[in-house]
Amino acid sequence: MVPLDWLVGLLVLVAMRAIRALGPDRASNLGAAILPAIAPLIPANRTGLANLKAAFPEKPDAEIRTILRGVWENLGRTAFEYACMDDLWDYDPARPSEGRIVTTQADLYERLRDDGKPAIFFAAHLANWEMPAVAAAAHGLDTTALYRMPNNRFVARAIQRIRGRTMGKMVASGGGGVLHLARELEAGNHVGMLIDQHLHRGVHVTFFGRTVRANPTAARLAREFECPVHGVRVIRLPGNRFRLEATEEIVLPRGGDGRIDVKAAMQAMTDVVEGWVREHPEQWLWLHRRWR
Template sequence: MGVSNAQSFTPRDWLTDRAARGLIGLARTMPYRWRVPMMGWLMRRVVGPATGARGRALANLAHIWPDMPDDRAARIATAVLDNTGRTLIENYSTAGLLARAKSWEPSGPGLAALADARAAGRPVLLITGHFGNYEAARAALTVRGYSIGGLYRPMNNGYFNQHYVTTMEGFGGPVFPRGPKGVGGFVKHLRSGGQGVLLIDQYFAAGELLDYLGQPAPTSLSAAEMALKYDALLIPFYARRKENGLDFDVTLEAPVAHGDTRAMTQALNDSLSARVRETPEQWFWVHRRWKPGRQARYFSKPTDD
Protein backbone atom coordinates (compact mmCIF):
# COMPACT_ATOMS: atom_id res chain seq x y z
CA MET A 1 0.00 0.00 0.00
CA GLY A 2 1.42 3.31 -1.03
CA VAL A 3 0.30 6.77 -1.81
CA SER A 4 -3.09 7.14 -3.40
CA ASN A 5 -3.09 7.61 -7.16
CA ALA A 6 -5.48 9.55 -9.38
CA GLN A 7 -7.83 6.97 -10.85
CA SER A 8 -8.35 6.48 -14.54
CA PHE A 9 -11.67 5.81 -16.33
CA THR A 10 -10.57 5.55 -19.96
CA PRO A 11 -12.17 3.29 -22.60
CA ARG A 12 -9.15 1.01 -22.26
CA ASP A 13 -9.73 0.81 -18.50
CA TRP A 14 -13.35 -0.10 -19.14
CA LEU A 15 -12.42 -2.87 -21.56
CA THR A 16 -9.77 -4.23 -19.19
CA ASP A 17 -12.27 -4.25 -16.35
CA ARG A 18 -14.92 -5.98 -18.46
CA ALA A 19 -12.44 -8.70 -19.40
CA ALA A 20 -11.46 -9.13 -15.75
CA ARG A 21 -15.08 -9.25 -14.61
CA GLY A 22 -15.86 -11.87 -17.23
CA LEU A 23 -12.92 -14.04 -16.26
CA ILE A 24 -13.65 -13.76 -12.54
CA GLY A 25 -17.34 -14.44 -13.13
CA LEU A 26 -16.54 -17.55 -15.19
CA ALA A 27 -14.17 -18.86 -12.53
CA ARG A 28 -16.76 -18.35 -9.80
CA THR A 29 -19.16 -20.73 -11.55
CA MET A 30 -16.72 -23.55 -10.68
CA PRO A 31 -16.32 -25.25 -7.30
CA TYR A 32 -13.76 -23.48 -5.12
CA ARG A 33 -11.26 -26.35 -5.24
CA TRP A 34 -11.22 -26.14 -9.06
CA ARG A 35 -11.42 -22.41 -9.64
CA VAL A 36 -8.33 -21.62 -7.56
CA PRO A 37 -5.86 -23.86 -9.46
CA MET A 38 -7.55 -22.94 -12.75
CA MET A 39 -6.82 -19.25 -12.20
CA GLY A 40 -3.27 -20.09 -11.22
CA TRP A 41 -2.81 -21.99 -14.48
CA LEU A 42 -4.36 -19.19 -16.53
CA MET A 43 -2.16 -16.53 -14.93
CA ARG A 44 1.09 -18.43 -15.41
CA ARG A 45 0.36 -19.70 -18.92
CA VAL A 46 -1.62 -16.87 -20.54
CA VAL A 47 -2.21 -13.64 -18.62
CA GLY A 48 1.22 -13.23 -17.03
CA PRO A 49 3.26 -13.60 -20.22
CA ALA A 50 0.78 -11.54 -22.28
CA THR A 51 0.69 -8.58 -19.88
CA GLY A 52 4.41 -8.38 -19.18
CA ALA A 53 4.01 -9.54 -15.58
CA ARG A 54 6.39 -12.44 -16.14
CA GLY A 55 9.02 -10.09 -17.54
CA ARG A 56 8.70 -7.78 -14.53
CA ALA A 57 9.14 -10.72 -12.16
CA LEU A 58 12.28 -11.85 -13.97
CA ALA A 59 13.69 -8.30 -14.00
CA ASN A 60 13.10 -7.92 -10.25
CA LEU A 61 14.70 -11.28 -9.53
CA ALA A 62 17.76 -10.23 -11.57
CA HIS A 63 17.91 -6.94 -9.64
CA ILE A 64 18.05 -8.77 -6.30
CA TRP A 65 19.88 -11.95 -7.26
CA PRO A 66 21.90 -11.20 -10.42
CA ASP A 67 23.82 -14.47 -10.13
CA MET A 68 20.73 -16.67 -9.98
CA PRO A 69 20.73 -19.31 -12.77
CA ASP A 70 18.20 -18.56 -15.50
CA ASP A 71 16.32 -21.82 -15.01
CA ARG A 72 15.89 -21.16 -11.29
CA ALA A 73 14.60 -17.63 -11.97
CA ALA A 74 12.21 -19.00 -14.59
CA ARG A 75 10.78 -21.54 -12.13
CA ILE A 76 10.28 -18.85 -9.49
CA ALA A 77 8.57 -16.51 -11.97
CA THR A 78 6.21 -19.29 -13.04
CA ALA A 79 5.32 -20.09 -9.42
CA VAL A 80 4.84 -16.37 -8.66
CA LEU A 81 2.31 -16.03 -11.46
CA ASP A 82 0.50 -19.15 -10.29
CA ASN A 83 0.25 -17.76 -6.75
CA THR A 84 -0.91 -14.39 -8.09
CA GLY A 85 -3.75 -15.99 -10.04
CA ARG A 86 -4.80 -18.11 -7.11
CA THR A 87 -4.75 -15.09 -4.78
CA LEU A 88 -6.89 -13.04 -7.16
CA ILE A 89 -9.73 -15.53 -7.33
CA GLU A 90 -9.48 -16.44 -3.63
CA ASN A 91 -10.06 -12.81 -2.79
CA TYR A 92 -13.14 -12.82 -5.02
CA SER A 93 -14.37 -15.99 -3.29
CA THR A 94 -15.03 -14.59 0.16
CA ALA A 95 -17.32 -17.34 1.42
CA GLY A 96 -15.04 -20.11 0.23
CA LEU A 97 -11.89 -18.57 1.68
CA LEU A 98 -13.53 -17.82 5.04
CA ALA A 99 -14.87 -21.38 5.21
CA ARG A 100 -11.39 -22.84 4.70
CA ALA A 101 -9.88 -20.31 7.11
CA LYS A 102 -11.71 -21.97 10.01
CA SER A 103 -9.23 -24.84 9.80
CA TRP A 104 -6.10 -22.64 9.75
CA GLU A 105 -4.83 -22.32 13.29
CA PRO A 106 -2.75 -19.13 13.61
CA SER A 107 0.49 -19.52 15.53
CA GLY A 108 3.50 -17.54 16.69
CA PRO A 109 4.35 -15.26 19.61
CA GLY A 110 2.28 -12.41 18.21
CA LEU A 111 -0.95 -14.36 18.64
CA ALA A 112 -0.99 -14.04 22.45
CA ALA A 113 0.09 -10.40 22.18
CA LEU A 114 -2.83 -9.72 19.83
CA ALA A 115 -5.32 -11.38 22.19
CA ASP A 116 -3.97 -9.47 25.20
CA ALA A 117 -4.19 -6.16 23.31
CA ARG A 118 -7.78 -6.82 22.30
CA ALA A 119 -8.71 -7.64 25.89
CA ALA A 120 -7.07 -4.40 27.06
CA GLY A 121 -8.60 -2.28 24.30
CA ARG A 122 -5.16 -1.44 22.90
CA PRO A 123 -4.85 -0.74 19.16
CA VAL A 124 -2.94 -3.23 16.99
CA LEU A 125 -1.33 -2.72 13.59
CA LEU A 126 -0.86 -6.00 11.74
CA ILE A 127 1.83 -5.60 9.10
CA THR A 128 2.29 -7.82 6.08
CA GLY A 129 3.23 -7.76 2.41
CA HIS A 130 2.16 -9.30 -0.89
CA PHE A 131 3.30 -12.73 0.23
CA GLY A 132 1.27 -15.94 -0.02
CA ASN A 133 -2.19 -14.43 0.24
CA TYR A 134 -2.29 -11.41 2.51
CA GLU A 135 -6.09 -11.60 2.81
CA ALA A 136 -5.88 -15.20 4.00
CA ALA A 137 -4.11 -14.02 7.15
CA ARG A 138 -6.88 -11.50 7.81
CA ALA A 139 -9.51 -14.17 7.11
CA ALA A 140 -7.98 -16.55 9.66
CA LEU A 141 -8.34 -13.89 12.35
CA THR A 142 -11.77 -12.71 11.17
CA VAL A 143 -13.32 -16.16 11.65
CA ARG A 144 -11.92 -16.09 15.19
CA GLY A 145 -13.81 -12.95 16.14
CA TYR A 146 -11.44 -10.14 15.18
CA SER A 147 -12.65 -7.11 13.22
CA ILE A 148 -9.59 -6.03 11.27
CA GLY A 149 -9.74 -2.79 9.32
CA GLY A 150 -7.52 -2.00 6.37
CA LEU A 151 -5.93 0.98 4.66
CA TYR A 152 -5.56 0.32 0.95
CA ARG A 153 -4.11 1.91 -2.15
CA PRO A 154 -6.89 2.40 -4.72
CA MET A 155 -6.34 0.65 -8.04
CA ASN A 156 -5.36 2.90 -10.93
CA ASN A 157 -8.22 1.45 -12.98
CA GLY A 158 -11.26 3.12 -11.44
CA TYR A 159 -13.72 0.62 -12.90
CA PHE A 160 -11.84 -2.32 -11.43
CA ASN A 161 -11.43 -0.55 -8.09
CA GLN A 162 -15.20 -0.45 -7.58
CA HIS A 163 -15.50 -4.21 -7.13
CA TYR A 164 -11.99 -4.67 -5.75
CA VAL A 165 -13.00 -2.66 -2.66
CA THR A 166 -16.11 -4.79 -2.21
CA THR A 167 -13.99 -7.94 -2.00
CA MET A 168 -11.83 -6.45 0.77
CA GLU A 169 -14.90 -5.40 2.75
CA GLY A 170 -16.16 -8.97 2.61
CA PHE A 171 -13.39 -10.23 4.89
CA GLY A 172 -14.62 -8.33 7.93
CA GLY A 173 -13.64 -4.97 9.34
CA PRO A 174 -13.88 -1.59 7.60
CA VAL A 175 -11.48 -0.65 4.80
CA PHE A 176 -10.33 2.87 3.96
CA PRO A 177 -8.60 4.38 0.89
CA ARG A 178 -5.28 6.18 1.21
CA GLY A 179 -5.81 9.90 1.55
CA PRO A 180 -6.77 12.33 4.34
CA LYS A 181 -10.37 11.14 4.71
CA GLY A 182 -9.50 7.44 4.55
CA VAL A 183 -6.59 7.74 6.95
CA GLY A 184 -8.88 9.61 9.35
CA GLY A 185 -11.36 6.73 9.32
CA PHE A 186 -8.60 4.18 9.79
CA VAL A 187 -7.18 6.09 12.75
CA LYS A 188 -10.64 6.35 14.33
CA HIS A 189 -10.94 2.55 14.06
CA LEU A 190 -7.55 2.12 15.75
CA ARG A 191 -8.24 4.61 18.52
CA SER A 192 -11.39 2.69 19.43
CA GLY A 193 -9.09 -0.24 20.29
CA GLY A 194 -9.45 -1.92 16.92
CA GLN A 195 -7.02 -3.83 14.77
CA GLY A 196 -5.81 -2.68 11.35
CA VAL A 197 -3.72 -4.23 8.60
CA LEU A 198 -1.13 -2.46 6.45
CA LEU A 199 0.97 -3.75 3.55
CA ILE A 200 4.41 -2.18 3.39
CA ASP A 201 6.00 -3.60 0.23
CA GLN A 202 5.01 -1.18 -2.52
CA TYR A 203 7.11 1.65 -3.93
CA PHE A 204 6.54 4.88 -1.99
CA ALA A 205 8.34 7.73 -3.73
CA ALA A 206 8.17 10.11 -0.77
CA GLY A 207 9.35 7.46 1.67
CA GLU A 208 12.72 6.69 3.20
CA LEU A 209 15.36 4.65 1.39
CA LEU A 210 15.54 1.48 3.47
CA ASP A 211 16.99 -1.91 2.71
CA TYR A 212 14.65 -4.52 1.27
CA LEU A 213 16.18 -7.80 0.14
CA GLY A 214 19.61 -6.17 -0.04
CA GLN A 215 18.65 -3.19 -2.22
CA PRO A 216 17.43 0.33 -1.33
CA ALA A 217 13.66 0.63 -1.57
CA PRO A 218 11.61 3.80 -0.89
CA THR A 219 9.44 2.83 2.07
CA SER A 220 6.69 4.60 3.99
CA LEU A 221 7.27 5.10 7.72
CA SER A 222 3.55 5.54 8.39
CA ALA A 223 3.03 2.20 10.16
CA ALA A 224 5.74 2.98 12.70
CA GLU A 225 4.55 6.57 13.06
CA MET A 226 0.97 5.47 13.79
CA ALA A 227 2.16 2.80 16.22
CA LEU A 228 4.01 5.42 18.23
CA LYS A 229 1.31 8.06 18.05
CA TYR A 230 -1.53 5.77 19.12
CA ASP A 231 0.46 3.33 21.27
CA ALA A 232 -0.44 0.47 18.96
CA LEU A 233 1.26 -2.91 18.90
CA LEU A 234 3.14 -3.49 15.64
CA ILE A 235 2.87 -7.17 14.70
CA PRO A 236 4.21 -8.70 11.44
CA PHE A 237 1.88 -11.46 10.22
CA TYR A 238 1.84 -13.71 7.16
CA ALA A 239 -0.14 -16.40 5.37
CA ARG A 240 2.19 -18.86 3.61
CA ARG A 241 0.54 -21.05 0.99
CA LYS A 242 0.78 -24.78 1.67
CA GLU A 243 1.77 -27.37 -0.90
CA ASN A 244 -1.85 -28.30 -1.61
CA GLY A 245 -2.28 -24.80 -3.07
CA LEU A 246 -5.51 -24.11 -1.19
CA ASP A 247 -4.60 -23.71 2.47
CA PHE A 248 -2.22 -21.53 4.49
CA ASP A 249 0.06 -21.47 7.49
CA VAL A 250 -0.79 -18.24 9.34
CA THR A 251 1.95 -16.85 11.58
CA LEU A 252 2.04 -13.81 13.85
CA GLU A 253 5.56 -12.77 14.80
CA ALA A 254 6.59 -11.04 18.01
CA PRO A 255 5.66 -7.34 18.12
CA VAL A 256 8.29 -4.89 16.89
CA ALA A 257 9.61 -2.82 19.79
CA HIS A 258 8.75 0.87 19.77
CA GLY A 259 11.64 3.22 19.14
CA ASP A 260 13.00 5.15 16.16
CA THR A 261 10.60 5.05 13.21
CA ARG A 262 13.32 4.20 10.69
CA ALA A 263 14.58 1.31 12.83
CA MET A 264 11.04 0.03 13.38
CA THR A 265 10.28 0.14 9.66
CA GLN A 266 13.57 -1.53 8.82
CA ALA A 267 12.65 -4.31 11.23
CA LEU A 268 9.40 -4.78 9.30
CA ASN A 269 11.31 -4.89 6.00
CA ASP A 270 13.74 -7.41 7.48
CA SER A 271 10.85 -9.59 8.68
CA LEU A 272 9.29 -9.72 5.23
CA SER A 273 12.69 -10.17 3.55
CA ALA A 274 13.31 -13.27 5.65
CA ARG A 275 10.01 -14.76 4.50
CA VAL A 276 10.77 -14.00 0.86
CA ARG A 277 14.28 -15.45 1.02
CA GLU A 278 12.84 -18.63 2.51
CA THR A 279 10.08 -18.98 -0.10
CA PRO A 280 10.67 -16.54 -2.99
CA GLU A 281 7.92 -18.19 -5.04
CA GLN A 282 5.29 -16.70 -2.75
CA TRP A 283 6.13 -13.01 -2.99
CA PHE A 284 4.61 -10.84 -5.74
CA TRP A 285 7.74 -10.15 -7.79
CA VAL A 286 5.41 -8.70 -10.44
CA HIS A 287 5.29 -5.43 -8.44
CA ARG A 288 7.67 -2.60 -9.32
CA ARG A 289 9.08 -2.47 -5.81
CA TRP A 290 12.46 -0.84 -6.43
CA LYS A 291 12.22 1.16 -9.69
CA PRO A 292 16.00 1.80 -9.73
CA GLY A 293 15.76 4.24 -12.66
CA ARG A 294 13.15 6.36 -10.91
CA GLN A 295 15.10 6.18 -7.66
CA ALA A 296 18.17 7.56 -9.41
CA ARG A 297 16.18 10.55 -10.70
CA TYR A 298 14.14 11.23 -7.56
CA PHE A 299 16.77 10.80 -4.88
CA SER A 300 19.51 12.62 -6.77
CA LYS A 301 17.54 15.89 -6.75
CA PRO A 302 19.34 18.70 -4.89
CA THR A 303 17.87 19.69 -1.54
CA ASP A 304 17.56 23.09 0.14
CA ASP A 305 20.10 22.12 2.82
Protein backbone atom coordinates (compact mmCIF):
# COMPACT_ATOMS: atom_id res chain seq x y z
CA MET A 1 0.00 0.00 0.00
CA VAL A 2 2.87 2.38 0.74
CA PRO A 3 4.21 2.28 -2.86
CA LEU A 4 0.69 3.07 -4.16
CA ASP A 5 0.31 5.91 -1.66
CA TRP A 6 3.72 7.22 -2.70
CA LEU A 7 2.73 7.08 -6.38
CA VAL A 8 -0.54 8.91 -5.71
CA GLY A 9 1.32 11.49 -3.64
CA LEU A 10 3.88 11.97 -6.43
CA LEU A 11 1.14 12.42 -9.04
CA VAL A 12 -0.63 14.98 -6.85
CA LEU A 13 2.61 16.87 -6.32
CA VAL A 14 3.39 16.92 -10.07
CA ALA A 15 -0.15 18.04 -10.87
CA MET A 16 0.00 20.82 -8.30
CA ARG A 17 3.30 22.09 -9.71
CA ALA A 18 1.84 22.11 -13.23
CA ILE A 19 -1.25 23.97 -12.04
CA ARG A 20 0.85 26.44 -10.09
CA ALA A 21 2.77 27.27 -13.27
CA LEU A 22 -0.49 28.53 -14.80
CA GLY A 23 -0.86 31.29 -12.21
CA PRO A 24 -3.93 31.79 -9.99
CA ASP A 25 -6.28 33.21 -12.64
CA ARG A 26 -5.76 30.59 -15.32
CA ALA A 27 -5.64 27.81 -12.72
CA SER A 28 -8.95 28.91 -11.21
CA ASN A 29 -10.61 29.21 -14.62
CA LEU A 30 -9.34 25.79 -15.67
CA GLY A 31 -10.74 24.18 -12.54
CA ALA A 32 -14.10 25.88 -13.16
CA ALA A 33 -14.17 24.39 -16.66
CA ILE A 34 -13.08 20.84 -15.85
CA LEU A 35 -15.10 19.88 -12.79
CA PRO A 36 -18.62 20.82 -14.02
CA ALA A 37 -17.91 18.88 -17.23
CA ILE A 38 -17.28 15.64 -15.35
CA ALA A 39 -19.70 16.26 -12.46
CA PRO A 40 -22.54 14.09 -13.89
CA LEU A 41 -20.17 11.10 -13.65
CA ILE A 42 -19.49 11.68 -9.95
CA PRO A 43 -21.89 10.11 -7.39
CA ALA A 44 -21.71 13.23 -5.21
CA ASN A 45 -23.61 15.06 -7.95
CA ARG A 46 -26.76 13.14 -6.98
CA THR A 47 -26.17 14.01 -3.32
CA GLY A 48 -25.85 17.69 -4.18
CA LEU A 49 -29.02 17.65 -6.29
CA ALA A 50 -31.03 15.96 -3.53
CA ASN A 51 -29.67 18.34 -0.88
CA LEU A 52 -30.55 21.43 -2.92
CA LYS A 53 -34.05 20.21 -3.70
CA ALA A 54 -34.71 19.52 -0.01
CA ALA A 55 -33.25 22.85 1.12
CA PHE A 56 -35.04 24.93 -1.53
CA PRO A 57 -38.32 23.15 -2.33
CA GLU A 58 -39.73 26.40 -3.73
CA LYS A 59 -37.08 26.74 -6.44
CA PRO A 60 -37.75 25.36 -9.94
CA ASP A 61 -35.65 22.47 -11.19
CA ALA A 62 -33.77 24.65 -13.70
CA GLU A 63 -32.64 27.02 -10.95
CA ILE A 64 -31.57 24.12 -8.74
CA ARG A 65 -29.42 22.72 -11.55
CA THR A 66 -27.90 26.14 -12.20
CA ILE A 67 -26.94 26.38 -8.53
CA LEU A 68 -25.49 22.87 -8.63
CA ARG A 69 -23.33 23.73 -11.63
CA GLY A 70 -22.08 26.76 -9.69
CA VAL A 71 -21.21 24.47 -6.78
CA TRP A 72 -19.01 22.36 -9.05
CA GLU A 73 -17.44 25.45 -10.60
CA ASN A 74 -16.60 26.79 -7.15
CA LEU A 75 -15.15 23.45 -6.06
CA GLY A 76 -13.07 23.24 -9.24
CA ARG A 77 -11.75 26.75 -8.71
CA THR A 78 -10.95 26.07 -5.06
CA ALA A 79 -9.13 22.82 -5.83
CA PHE A 80 -6.97 24.39 -8.54
CA GLU A 81 -6.37 27.56 -6.52
CA TYR A 82 -4.87 25.40 -3.82
CA ALA A 83 -1.67 25.07 -5.81
CA CYS A 84 -1.44 28.88 -5.97
CA MET A 85 -2.46 29.78 -2.42
CA ASP A 86 0.57 31.97 -1.72
CA ASP A 87 -0.17 33.97 -4.89
CA LEU A 88 -3.84 34.61 -4.07
CA TRP A 89 -3.33 37.03 -1.20
CA ASP A 90 -2.62 40.55 -2.47
CA TYR A 91 -4.57 42.72 -0.04
CA ASP A 92 -3.18 46.25 0.20
CA PRO A 93 -4.65 48.38 3.02
CA ALA A 94 -3.88 51.48 0.95
CA ARG A 95 -6.14 50.07 -1.81
CA PRO A 96 -8.71 48.00 0.08
CA SER A 97 -11.08 47.58 -2.88
CA GLU A 98 -8.70 47.27 -5.81
CA GLY A 99 -6.80 44.00 -5.45
CA ARG A 100 -7.76 40.36 -5.65
CA ILE A 101 -8.71 40.50 -1.96
CA VAL A 102 -11.39 42.96 -0.86
CA THR A 103 -12.17 43.68 2.79
CA THR A 104 -13.21 46.65 4.86
CA GLN A 105 -12.54 44.91 8.16
CA ALA A 106 -8.77 45.04 8.52
CA ASP A 107 -9.34 47.04 11.71
CA LEU A 108 -11.17 44.08 13.28
CA TYR A 109 -8.22 41.79 12.63
CA GLU A 110 -5.89 44.41 14.06
CA ARG A 111 -8.00 44.78 17.21
CA LEU A 112 -8.04 41.05 17.75
CA ARG A 113 -4.31 40.85 17.09
CA ASP A 114 -3.48 43.52 19.65
CA ASP A 115 -6.03 42.98 22.46
CA GLY A 116 -4.01 40.23 24.16
CA LYS A 117 -7.06 37.96 24.42
CA PRO A 118 -7.85 34.56 22.94
CA ALA A 119 -10.63 34.25 20.36
CA ILE A 120 -12.32 31.56 18.30
CA PHE A 121 -13.13 31.88 14.59
CA PHE A 122 -15.63 29.62 12.86
CA ALA A 123 -16.07 29.30 9.11
CA ALA A 124 -17.85 27.14 6.55
CA HIS A 125 -17.09 25.47 3.23
CA LEU A 126 -17.93 28.60 1.25
CA ALA A 127 -16.07 29.98 -1.79
CA ASN A 128 -12.36 29.25 -1.18
CA TRP A 129 -12.69 28.20 2.48
CA GLU A 130 -8.92 28.21 3.03
CA MET A 131 -8.77 32.00 2.72
CA PRO A 132 -9.86 32.91 6.30
CA ALA A 133 -6.74 31.20 7.65
CA VAL A 134 -4.62 33.01 5.07
CA ALA A 135 -6.21 36.33 6.10
CA ALA A 136 -5.52 35.73 9.79
CA ALA A 137 -1.86 34.93 9.13
CA ALA A 138 -1.50 37.90 6.77
CA HIS A 139 -2.80 40.26 9.46
CA GLY A 140 -0.35 38.90 12.03
CA LEU A 141 -2.80 36.99 14.24
CA ASP A 142 -1.26 34.08 16.11
CA THR A 143 -3.84 31.57 14.89
CA THR A 144 -4.00 27.77 14.82
CA ALA A 145 -6.50 26.21 12.41
CA LEU A 146 -8.04 22.78 12.85
CA TYR A 147 -8.06 20.69 9.67
CA ARG A 148 -8.74 17.14 8.51
CA MET A 149 -5.57 15.27 7.58
CA PRO A 150 -5.75 13.48 4.18
CA ASN A 151 -5.52 9.70 4.49
CA ASN A 152 -2.56 9.57 2.10
CA ARG A 153 0.42 10.72 4.16
CA PHE A 154 2.42 11.76 1.09
CA VAL A 155 -0.44 13.96 -0.10
CA ALA A 156 -0.79 15.26 3.46
CA ARG A 157 2.86 16.35 3.52
CA ALA A 158 2.48 18.20 0.22
CA ILE A 159 -0.61 19.99 1.49
CA GLN A 160 1.05 20.83 4.80
CA ARG A 161 3.92 22.49 2.93
CA ILE A 162 1.47 24.68 1.03
CA ARG A 163 -0.52 25.53 4.13
CA GLY A 164 2.60 26.23 6.14
CA ARG A 165 3.67 28.96 3.72
CA THR A 166 0.42 30.91 3.96
CA MET A 167 -1.88 29.84 6.80
CA GLY A 168 0.07 29.98 10.02
CA LYS A 169 -0.17 27.03 12.39
CA MET A 170 -2.25 23.95 11.58
CA VAL A 171 -3.32 21.03 13.75
CA ALA A 172 -5.01 17.81 12.62
CA SER A 173 -8.51 17.15 13.91
CA GLY A 174 -9.10 14.60 16.64
CA GLY A 175 -8.69 14.47 20.40
CA GLY A 176 -5.07 15.58 20.31
CA GLY A 177 -5.97 18.45 18.01
CA VAL A 178 -8.64 19.75 20.37
CA LEU A 179 -6.18 19.65 23.28
CA HIS A 180 -3.73 21.60 21.16
CA LEU A 181 -6.39 24.26 20.47
CA ALA A 182 -7.12 24.48 24.19
CA ARG A 183 -3.44 25.14 24.90
CA GLU A 184 -3.39 27.88 22.26
CA LEU A 185 -6.38 29.62 23.83
CA GLU A 186 -4.85 29.26 27.27
CA ALA A 187 -1.79 31.09 25.91
CA GLY A 188 -3.99 33.95 24.69
CA ASN A 189 -3.85 32.99 21.00
CA HIS A 190 -6.57 32.41 18.39
CA VAL A 191 -8.03 29.25 16.88
CA GLY A 192 -10.14 28.62 13.81
CA MET A 193 -12.28 25.76 12.51
CA LEU A 194 -14.91 24.80 9.98
CA ILE A 195 -18.22 23.87 11.62
CA ASP A 196 -20.50 22.81 8.76
CA GLN A 197 -19.78 19.10 8.33
CA HIS A 198 -21.37 16.04 9.89
CA LEU A 199 -19.91 14.64 13.11
CA HIS A 200 -21.62 11.42 14.15
CA ARG A 201 -21.06 12.21 17.85
CA GLY A 202 -21.98 15.86 17.46
CA VAL A 203 -24.86 17.79 19.00
CA HIS A 204 -28.19 18.06 17.22
CA VAL A 205 -28.94 21.41 15.56
CA THR A 206 -31.32 22.54 12.83
CA PHE A 207 -29.95 23.48 9.41
CA PHE A 208 -32.31 24.41 6.57
CA GLY A 209 -35.22 23.05 8.59
CA ARG A 210 -33.73 19.61 9.15
CA THR A 211 -31.81 18.09 12.04
CA VAL A 212 -28.08 17.62 11.62
CA ARG A 213 -25.19 16.85 13.93
CA ALA A 214 -22.66 19.62 14.49
CA ASN A 215 -19.16 19.41 15.89
CA PRO A 216 -19.43 21.12 19.32
CA THR A 217 -15.70 21.90 19.68
CA ALA A 218 -16.06 25.64 19.09
CA ALA A 219 -18.82 26.00 21.70
CA ARG A 220 -17.07 23.80 24.24
CA LEU A 221 -13.86 25.81 23.93
CA ALA A 222 -15.81 29.06 24.22
CA ARG A 223 -17.52 27.72 27.36
CA GLU A 224 -14.23 26.62 28.89
CA PHE A 225 -12.24 29.78 28.17
CA GLU A 226 -15.01 32.42 28.09
CA CYS A 227 -13.46 33.89 24.96
CA PRO A 228 -15.18 35.76 22.12
CA VAL A 229 -16.38 33.89 19.04
CA HIS A 230 -16.42 35.40 15.53
CA GLY A 231 -17.72 34.08 12.25
CA VAL A 232 -15.52 34.49 9.16
CA ARG A 233 -16.51 33.94 5.56
CA VAL A 234 -15.23 34.42 2.03
CA ILE A 235 -17.42 35.46 -0.91
CA ARG A 236 -16.22 34.68 -4.41
CA LEU A 237 -16.52 37.73 -6.68
CA PRO A 238 -16.35 38.03 -10.48
CA GLY A 239 -12.89 38.34 -11.98
CA ASN A 240 -11.27 35.81 -9.61
CA ARG A 241 -11.56 38.13 -6.62
CA PHE A 242 -12.68 37.51 -3.05
CA ARG A 243 -14.38 39.52 -0.35
CA LEU A 244 -13.55 38.62 3.24
CA GLU A 245 -16.03 39.35 6.00
CA ALA A 246 -15.97 38.75 9.73
CA THR A 247 -18.67 39.23 12.34
CA GLU A 248 -18.21 41.14 15.52
CA GLU A 249 -18.31 38.97 18.64
CA ILE A 250 -21.37 36.72 18.62
CA VAL A 251 -23.28 36.69 21.91
CA LEU A 252 -23.79 32.99 22.63
CA PRO A 253 -26.75 31.64 24.64
CA ARG A 254 -26.17 30.68 28.26
CA GLY A 255 -27.81 28.17 30.53
CA GLY A 256 -29.25 28.56 33.99
CA ASP A 257 -25.78 28.24 35.49
CA GLY A 258 -24.61 31.31 33.58
CA ARG A 259 -22.21 29.34 31.40
CA ILE A 260 -22.40 29.02 27.62
CA ASP A 261 -24.97 26.42 26.56
CA VAL A 262 -23.05 24.23 24.09
CA LYS A 263 -26.01 22.97 22.06
CA ALA A 264 -27.69 26.39 21.86
CA ALA A 265 -24.36 28.02 21.00
CA MET A 266 -23.83 25.61 18.12
CA GLN A 267 -27.33 26.39 16.91
CA ALA A 268 -26.51 30.11 16.97
CA MET A 269 -23.34 29.53 14.93
CA THR A 270 -25.18 27.21 12.54
CA ASP A 271 -27.82 29.90 12.01
CA VAL A 272 -25.07 32.30 10.93
CA VAL A 273 -23.75 29.72 8.47
CA GLU A 274 -27.24 29.09 7.08
CA GLY A 275 -27.64 32.81 6.45
CA TRP A 276 -24.35 32.86 4.55
CA VAL A 277 -25.35 29.85 2.46
CA ARG A 278 -28.73 31.32 1.58
CA GLU A 279 -26.99 34.43 0.25
CA HIS A 280 -24.66 32.48 -2.04
CA PRO A 281 -25.92 28.87 -2.33
CA GLU A 282 -23.75 28.20 -5.39
CA GLN A 283 -20.64 28.77 -3.27
CA TRP A 284 -21.34 26.19 -0.54
CA LEU A 285 -20.28 22.53 -0.64
CA TRP A 286 -23.67 20.82 -1.04
CA LEU A 287 -21.96 17.62 -2.17
CA HIS A 288 -21.39 16.00 1.21
CA ARG A 289 -24.01 14.15 3.29
CA ARG A 290 -24.77 16.93 5.75
CA TRP A 291 -28.21 15.47 6.55
CA ARG A 292 -28.24 11.85 7.71
